[in-house]
Amino acid sequence: MKAINLVTLLLVIVGGVNWGLVGLFQFDLVAALFGGQSAALSRIVYVLVGVSALWQLVPFSKAISSDEPYAERGYPTAR
Structure with missing residues (x-):
């Protein structure tokens, strides 16, 4: 389970960086690497990034439901 979380997190980061490049420079890195936005490989990457974002909703x-956010802020945890 940890491996899939790491892979999906990496894909979400790739998607975020790609969107940042699109927003700042109108440059789609995925499309540039894989043959344009409508190329099959680009579409597969886009779908994998989207599915990864949905997967990351679970962790x-x-x-959010645990005390983890409090631990990250340095607050004492509720017991």
Whole structure:
């Protein structure tokens, strides 16, 4: 389970960097690397990034429902 979380987190980061490049410079790195936005490989990467974002909702919701956010801020945890 840890491996899939790391892979999906990496893909979400790739997607975030790509969106940052699109927003700042109108440059789509995924499209540039894989043959344009409509190329099959680019579309696969886009879908994998989207599915990874959905997958990351699970650890995110677990972190929100636990004391983890308090630990990150340095507050004492509720017991």
